[in-house]
Amino acid sequence: MVEVDVRPVLLREAVGESLREARTDQGRTxxxxxxxxxxxxxxxxxVERGQKEASSELLASICESLGVPMxxxxxxxSDKVARTESLKSLPIPPKRIEPPVYAA
Known part of the structure; x- marks a missing residue:
């Protein structure tokens, strides 16, 4: 069994990505x-780029601004992190390598 090489999710990156998605879905700058x-x-x-980790107070303020409950x-x-973690344990069948076909 081959495992997928998935790098661990950093919480600040997942939070930032979700905030950016919420903002862009609303068409806001x-x-x-x-x-x-x-x-x-x-x-x-x-924060959106996952370079800074927002405090709970700041996160609450951003969520309120977006109209998204924290x-x-x-x-x-949590769902994003769980999906990434589950990918790590997915078995991947080995690739079948076909011999090259040469034209006559």
Whole structure:
């Protein structure tokens, strides 16, 4: 049995990805959300890119700005992490290598 080489999910990356998805699904800009959440545009960008880990207070403010309950965001993140973890244990059948066919 061959295992898939899946790198571990960092929580800050999964949170950032989910926040960005929520924002872009609403058609909102970083500037709009950062103003509503009272957080700097640069910091929000870093959170979305998984470079910074948001405090619970900041996360609550961003979620409120997006109109997304924090419980929904955290459930989404949990599902992403669980999917990635389950991929690690998926058996992958070995590739069958066919001999080359040469034209006559």
């Amino acid at each position: 970083l500037r709009e959300v950062s103003a509503d959440a009272r957080v700097s545009l640069g910091y929000l960008s870093e 419980s929904v965001l955290l459930r989404t993140v």
